[in-house]
Amino acid sequence: MALQIYVYILHKDGVVDDTALEMVAAAGKLDPAASLTAVVFGSKTDAVCNSLTASFKEVWKIDNDAFSYPNSEVIRGILARIIPKGSMVLVAHDHFGMDLAPGLSIKLDGTYLPDTVGFDGIEGGKLKAVRQEYGGQVSTHVLCDISGGAVITIRAGAFRAAEASDAGGAVVDKTADALAGGLPGGARRFIEIVEAEVGDVDITKSEILVSVGRGIGEQENIEIIKELAKAVGGDVSCSRPIVDAKWLEKSRQVGTSGLTVKPKVYMALGISGSFQHLGGIKGSPFIVAVNKNPKAPIFQVAEIGVIEDLLEFVPMLTEKINEMK
Amino acid sequence: MEILVCVKRVPDTAENEISVNSSGSDIERGDLVYSVNEWDNYAVEEAIQIRDKAGGSVTVVSVGDADSEEVLRREMAMGADKGVLLSDSAFEGSDGKGLASILKAEIEKGKYDLILTGTQADDGAGQIGGMLAAMLNLPYASLVNRIEVLDGKKIKLGREIAGGNQEISEMDLPCVLSIQTGINEPRYVGIRGIRKVASVEIPVHGASDLGVNPGSVGKAAAGVSRVDYYVPALGKGAELLEGSIEEKVEKLIELLKSKGGIK
Numbered sequence: 208m209a210l211q212i213y214v215y216i217l218h219k220d221g222v223v224d225d226t227a228l229e230m231v232a233a234a235g236k237l238d239p240a241a242s243l244t245a246v247v248f249g250s251k252t253d254a255v256c257n258s259l260t261a262s263f264k265e266v267w268k269i270d271n272d273a274f275s276y277p278n279s280e281v282i283r284g285i286l287a288r289i290i291p292k293g294s295m296v297l298v299a300h301d302h303f304g305m306d307l308a309p310g311l312s313i314k315l316d317g318t319y320l321p322d323t324v325g326f327d328g329i330e331g332g333k334l335k336a337v338r339q340e341y342g343g344q345v346s347t348h349v350l351c352d353i354s355g356g357a358v359i360t361i362r363a364g365a366f367r368a369a370e371a372s373d374a375g376g377a378v379v380d381k382t383a384d385a386l387a388g389g390l391p392g393g394a395r396r397f398i399e400i401v402e403a404e405v406g407d408v409d410i411t412k413s414e415i416l417v418s419v420g421r422g423i424g425e426q427e428n429i430e431i432i433k434e435l436a437k438a439v440g441g442d443v444s445c446s447r448p449i450v451d452a453k454w455l456e457k458s459r460q461v462g463t464s465g466l467t468v469k470p471k472v473y474m475a476l477g478i479s480g481s482f483q484h485l486g487g488i489k490g491s492p493f494i495v496a497v498n499k500n501p502k503a504p505i506f507q508v509a510e511i512g513v514i515e516d517l518l519e520f521v522p523m524l525t526e527k528i529n530e531m532k
Numbered sequence: 533m534e535i536l537v538c539v540k541r542v543p544d545t546a547e548n549e550i551s552v553n554s555s556g557s558d559i560e561r562g563d564l565v566y567s568v569n570e571w572d573n574y575a576v577e578e579a580i581q582i583r584d585k586a587g588g589s590v591t592v593v594s595v596g597d598a599d600s601e602e603v604l605r606r607e608m609a610m611g612a613d614k615g616v617l618l619s620d621s622a623f624e625g626s627d628g629k630g631l632a633s634i635l636k637a638e639i640e641k642g643k644y645d646l647i648l649t650g651t652q653a654d655d656g657a658g659q660i661g662g663m664l665a666a667m668l669n670l671p672y673a674s675l676v677n678r679i680e681v682l683d684g685k686k687i688k689l690g691r692e693i694a695g696g697n698q699e700i701s702e703m704d705l706p707c708v709l710s711i712q713t714g715i716n717e718p719r720y721v722g723i724r725g726i727r728k729v730a731s732v733e734i735p736v737h738g739a740s741d742l743g744v745n746p747g748s749v750g751k752a753a754a755g756v757s758r759v760d761y762y763v764p765a766l767g768k769g770a771e772l773l774e775g776s777i778e779e780k781v782e783k784l785i786e787l788l789k790s791k792g793g794i795k
Contacts, residue, residue, distance in 0.1 A: 278701075280671055302693045305651075305710075306674045309628070309662025318755035319628060321657040335759070340655045341543075344550040345559060348759040355755075394671035394704040398688075403696030415793055439788065440795025451714035457696055465696050472793035493791040495784065496770060502549045502763070511787055512770030513780050523781050528794060531785070 209240040210353075213290055214263070215298045215307070216247045218255045226299035226361070228368035231262050233361050234297060235369060236326045237334070243374075246290075248282055250275035260376035262369065268378050269385045276397050279306035284391025287314035289384050293356040300360035301463070308360050317356035320349070324365040329353070342481050343504040362482060363463075403466075406458025408442050415441030416470045418461060420484075421448040422477020422498060422517055429454055431521045432476060438528040444468065446478045462487040477517045480505030497521070533588035533681065535579040535646045537612070538635055538664075539572040541596055541603040542654040556760040568603045571650025573610075575711035577718040578679060579648055580611040586681050589613040591642070595623055595634050601734055608732060609725035610718070620738035625751025632663035634749055637742035639668065645684075647708045651675055661710035671703050674710040 212234045217224035227245070234241050245263040247256050249270060256268045269285065286307075290296060292315055298304040300322045312319035324346075325337030332354040339346050351357055410416060417436040423429060429449075436443045443459060450460045461468050462484045469490030476497045478484060485508060488494070496509035499516045506512045513520060543550075543564035551560045568576075579590040591614040592607040594600045604615035618634050626634065639647060647665075651674060652658035658674065665672030677698065678690030684705070691699040692712050739746045747753060773780040788794045 283666075302675050302691065305658050306662070306672070306691075309659040310666030310672055313629070313632075313663050313666035319659055319663070320756060321628075321659050338656070339764070340761075341545045341550045341559070342656070344545065344763075345552055345761050346764040347761050350757050350759055352755040357755075392671070394707065395673065396702045398700045398702060400693070401690070401698040401700060403698075415795065439793060441793075447713070453717065460696065463694060464692050467695070472788065472791055474793070493793065494770075495788070495793070500549050502551070506770045506772075507764070509770035511784065512772045513784060514772060515777055515780065520777060520781070523777065524784065527781050527785060 209242055210238040210295055211244070212237065212241045212295045212297060213244045213246050215286075215296065215304075216245050216255070216259065217299055217301070217303065218247065218249060218252070221254045223255055223258055224299070225368060226301070226363050227259070228262060228371065229363065229366045230297045230299065230361050231369040232366040233323075233326065236366065237295070238329070245376075246286070248274040248277055248285075256378045260374065260378060261371045262374055263376045264374055266376055266378045267381045269382050270380070271382055271386065273390055277303060278392060278395060278397050279303060280392030280395040281390055282392075283307050283311050283314065285385045286311055288388070289381055290315060292316055295353060295356060296358045298358065298360050300362050304360045308358050312358035315356055315358065317358055318351050318353065320351045320357055320359040322362050323359055324362050339482075342479055344479075344502055363486065364482075404456075404458060406456050408459075410442055410444045410459060410461070410468055411466050413442040413444070413468065413470050415439055415472045415474075416444045416461070416468060417441045417474045417476065418444040418446065418478060419449055419455075419476050420446040420478030422479075423449070424518065426452070426454045428518060431518070431525065435474075435521050435525045435528075438525045441470075441472070441474075446481075446484045475505050475509065476521060478505055479503045480508060533582055533586040533646060533684070534591075534642070534644045535583060535588065535648065536591045536593060536639060536642065536644045537572065537575050537579050537607070538647070538649045538660060539576065539592050539594050539603055539607055540569045540650075540653045541566050541594065541600045542569045545654065552761045552763055556762055559761055566599070566603075568606055569650050569653040571652060571711060571713055573607070573650075573718050574713050574715050575648040575650050576607045576610055576612055577716045578711055579646070581716060582646070582679065582681060588645070591616060591644075593618060593635065593638055595619070595626070595631050604734055605726060605729050605732075606721055608729045609721045615732075615734045617734055617736045618738075618742065619736050620746070622739045622744075622746035622750050625754060625757070626749045627754035627756040628657055628659040629663060629755060630749040630753055632660050632667060634742065634744055635660065635664055636667045637744045638737060639664070641742070645705045646687075647706070649708070649710050651710045651712045658710065661708050665708035668708065671707045672709070673701065673703060673707070675712045676709045677712045677715045679709070679715075
């Protein structure tokens with residue numbers, strides 16, 4: 208029997224997020240015969256809904272000013288009302304999905320499969336899926352019982368977006384059903400978004416980034432990174448642990464929770480290469496990775512790898528570059 | 533403010549090489565050093581800071597075997613008031629939902645204003661906090677990187693969202709929050725601190741103490757289970773520079789020059 212799959216749609220300023228078509232591809236991998244329903248929450252969503260009819264058989268429109276900013280507490284309560292128990296639900300594994308999805312699986316009484324990067328068939332009511340653990344250093348196959356439905360979050364970029372097709376779908380206004388019984392989730396009230404502070408250097412515009420991660424070990428070692436950046440004429444950026452430790456300011460952080468950069472050359476020094484970090488590097492730069500751990504995931508995406516201790520390698524590199532000048 | 537923090541003992545993998553054992557059933561654990569999950573440690577620090585301002589107590593709780601006791605003791609050395617170990621052979625092999633239902637049973641034995649977890653642990657699932665909240669019918673927020681206690685009934689919180697931005701909300705207590713790294717600077721725990729709490733008794737609660745039906749948790753009840761571990765096939769993979777460190781420096785400089793990496 209073909210699966211019924213609901214896909215939660217992220218959108219902003221009237222434009223559907225890239226993850227929507229990636230989830231269409233993921234759903235196709237789950238079950239090529241699946242019937243797909245897009246679920247759109249928002250305010251003034253007609254354009255978004257209409258654009259989705261090319262890829263979805265059905266588009267649920269839940270449109271009200273109350274959803275102009277998505278509050279997962281409200282949306283979870285409504286989804287638990289309108290999605291039939293036993294359904295499959297796909298959600299992007301981002302800050303909203305992480306908020307919404309685990310609790311939704313409980314409310315729908317289904318299993319929860321987080322941060323999924325691949326599907327490998329269904330056997331006897333169990334879905335075989337691929338996840339990563341230990342910061343992407345190892346992968347694991349998991350079996351997920353979908354006989355009673357499941358909520359699955361999908362990692363951005365893990366599935367190649369489906370081509371927009373001609374599903375010839377219809378928009379169904381579910382707003383009245385959604386709001387029957389009032390707005391749930393009143394215990395959490397959205398106030399505002401505080402925008403990231405702009406730093407002294409705008410790393411989103413840098414052509415050469417000398418980026419430092421946890422492998423630097425100590426705060427005072429950051430100096431060797433600054434010296435290399437100076438030698439090559441680039442700017443210093445970093446991964447999340449460096450900002451957590453307050454060794455560099457947030458405006459230097461590359462990643463999904465930091466800034467998206469698009470340099471020509473990216474030097475990843477002591478950075479293991481979590482998917483959150485790699486998600487902030489766009490425009491296919493020439494990536495050089497220096498790491499003493501040969502299993503670091505960064506070596507999968509780098510052009511050039513150097514397996515050395517950066518504390519030894521970087522000062523030698525800087526000195527040699529400076530000698531040439 | 534009565535605060536409960538869920539913590540997990542995990543291998544320290546930040547700077548260690550992880551490999552898979554020969555049968556693919558698990559990672560090689562022989563040489564790994566274990567400690568408290570980094571996210572959980574930030575959550576405990578946050579709980580201690582809130583308690584120091586608002587009063588009350590901090591309880592740390594972990595589901596695991598006897599080895600998890602050392603992690604609870606470490607967090608008590610940091611300043612948590614109480615530790616509780618939830619341990620039973622029936623708990624082994626539980627999936628996220630199983631673990632959340634074990635924790636729920638312990639939480640319902642007490643009365644807490646604030647329940648904290650780390651955003652995620654070694655398996656990167658990030659599921660326990662959200663499941664707990666749904667099971668307890670409490671409000672929830674993930675990726676929390678700021679907490680301000682407004683009064684005994686509500687808090688103001690910040691969540692880390694995309695692009696370095698922060699989402700600010702108000703939330704009623706009691707609630708469940710999953711804490712993101714960087715929210716504070718966890719204090720250092722020295723040997724002396726650990727010694728001080730070495731003899732404090734840590735109660736162990738099993739399935740019958742918690743009123744958990746052993747059949748509803750553990751491997752048999754798990755809706756999600758691992759089949760195997762493997763090292764992902766390298767995509768194209770990096771070209772690794774060979775030779776002495778001096779030779780690698782020379783080669784890299786040539787490459788950087790050709791790609792515009794040296795101005």
